[in-house]
Amino acid sequence: MNKQLGFYVDAKRCIGCFTCAMACKNQYHQEPGVVWRQVYPLKQDIYPHAERAFYSLACNHCEHPTCLEVCPVDAYTKRDKDGVVVHHQDLCIGCGNCIRSCPFGAPRYNPVLKRAEKCSLCWQRLDAGLDPACVKSCPTSALMLIDLATFDTPDAVQFPPGFPRAPALNPSTRFRQAELPRTVMREDVR
Amino acid sequence: MIQSMELPLVVFTVLSQLAIGLALMDVLRTTGIWSVSPPALRRQWLVASAVMALGLLVSLTHLGNPLGAPRAITHLSTAWLSREVLLFGLLVILMGATALKGASRPLVWMSASVGLAGLVVQGMVYSPPAFPALNNAVPFALFLITAATLGAAAATWFAPAEGQPVLKTTLVSALCAGLILVLVVPCVWASGGTVMRETAAAYAASPLYWLYAVLGLALPLAVVLRLRRIPSWVPLVILAGAICGRIVFYLDTVHTASNLGGLY
Numbered sequence: 001m002n003k004q005l006g007f008y009v010d011a012k013r014c015i016g017c018f019t020c021a022m023a024c025k026n027q028y029h030q031e032p033g034v035v036w037r038q039v040y041p042l043k044q045d046i047y048p049h050a051e052r053a054f055y056s057l058a059c060n061h062c063e064h065p066t067c068l069e070v071c072p073v074d075a076y077t078k079r080d081k082d083g084v085v086v087h088h089q090d091l092c093i094g095c096g097n098c099i100r101s102c103p104f105g106a107p108r109y110n111p112v113l114k115r116a117e118k119c120s121l122c123w124q125r126l127d128a129g130l131d132p133a134c135v136k137s138c139p140t141s142a143l144m145l146i147d148l149a150t151f152d153t154p155d156a157v158q159f160p161p162g163f164p165r166a167p168a169l170n171p172s173t174r175f176r177q178a179e180l181p182r183t184v185m186r187e188d189v190r
Numbered sequence: 191m192i193q194s195m196e197l198p199l200v201v202f203t204v205l206s207q208l209a210i211g212l213a214l215m216d217v218l219r220t221t222g223i224w225s226v227s228p229p230a231l232r233r234q235w236l237v238a239s240a241v242m243a244l245g246l247l248v249s250l251t252h253l254g255n256p257l258g259a260p261r262a263i264t265h266l267s268t269a270w271l272s273r274e275v276l277l278f279g280l281l282v283i284l285m286g287a288t289a290l291k292g293a294s295r296p297l298v299w300m301s302a303s304v305g306l307a308g309l310v311v312q313g314m315v316y317s318p319p320a321f322p323a324l325n326n327a328v329p330f331a332l333f334l335i336t337a338a339t340l341g342a343a344a345a346t347w348f349a350p351a352e353g354q355p356v357l358k359t360t361l362v363s364a365l366c367a368g369l370i371l372v373l374v375v376p377c378v379w380a381s382g383g384t385v386m387r388e389t390a391a392a393y394a395a396s397p398l399y400w401l402y403a404v405l406g407l408a409l410p411l412a413v414v415l416r417l418r419r420i421p422s423w424v425p426l427v428i429l430a431g432a433i434c435g436r437i438v439f440y441l442d443t444v445h446t447a448s449n450l451g452g453l454y
Binding site: 038040041042043045046054055057066068069070071072073074091092093094095096097100101102103104105109113114115161162163164165166168169 | 261270448
């Protein structure tokens with residue numbers, strides 16, 4: 001398998017602090033309302049507990065990216081060396097087709113530049129040997145950078161509840177699912 | 191932008207389908223059912239090409255950077271949108287040539303064929319995986335119904351008396367098929383996953399959706415069934431209904447990303 005970088009989202013560790021989203025914002029200074037990374041609380045149907053669990057999501061740098069396939073001006077490329085899907089904003093004409101087509105809502109519309117944009121997996125930082133800003137900032141190591149060619153964690157899943165199932169795209173993000181807290185009764189510890 | 195009214199695209203898709211519908215109806219004429227005087231025929235094709243060109247022009251206003259529009263045909267290998275732009279651009283030229291050359295049979299058939307291919311391609315553009323309710327043949331079916339209803343209705347403005355019964359039969363068939371489709375499809379969505387169910391609920395709660403069903407389909411059907419020929423105002427009512435329906439299509443079809451963190 002070729003090198004394919006992706007995010008590992010550990011929902012068991014994530015505390016929903018939004019530091020990853022803020023780190024992304026600090027790194028790229030997107031326009032107000034434009035977010036490349038967002039932290040989504042799991043709904044009660046999936047995680048029925050007063051404590052919340054979260055998925056920190058951005059672009060999934062899919063093996064077969066819909067954004068790349070539907071873009072009429074070829075503004076997306078997938079890097080051979082690490083599988084990162086890069087959007088070339090200077091080529092974008094702002095048709096919004098990638099925004100409508102991505103089932104994960106990764107590309108966003110920049111209302112000032114009138115073009116799409118999305119998470120770049122900090123490829124400039126990667127090329128400099130650094131971790132992406134979001135990964136570096138996570139205080140609980142709930143967000144990690146993985147290479148799917150070598151990643152081998154038995155409890156990792158690709159399509160957990162709360163994440164759209166799009167196997168044809170083969171998104172590179174992997175998850176560890178949140179677990180409900182165990183209630184320890186007095187009789188359990190006797 | 192994930193779910194918005196997209197008025198330029200509403201106008202573009204409806205007008206392009208009207209133009210394609212006119213081209214498809216003229217194929218019926220070429221089978222010898224009726225004949226049209228050369229000036230009326232030229233008028234019909236000039237109107238079709240003007241409507242198509244107007245639709246394409248309006249679609250440019252939807253782009254963030256319209257000056258880059260010519261580059262939209264650079265990704266023909268995988269992008270249905272590139273194929274749509276190419277086909278519809280070709281269609282304007284073909285329709286214009288058909289009007290200038292007196293609607294010769296080969297040009298009429300070629301325009302209609304490219305138009306039909308254009309509808310298929312347009313259907314593919316609007317069936318991405320992000321919209322489970324539309325990630326199938328529904329967009330193409332809706333577009334075909336719009337083309338057939340608008341085309342058959344608008345063709346009556348140009349056709350002589352002997353062509354009216356065929357156009358009336360075509361319109362009645364298309365309106366019946368459209369009414370069934372528009373009422374049944376949300377019921378099918380209602381039995382699907384969360385996002386499809388949300389789409390069905392959004393459509394059912396939309397006054398514009400019911401306006402489309404009534405104004406664009408049921409009312410014209412009732413009127414046309416009662417009269418011997420299609421009244422000249424019916425195409426305008428169908429057009430208004432089609433615009434309402436298309437707004438719902440863009441505005442109320444639920445995107446998967448709107449439910450991140452929830453059940454699918």
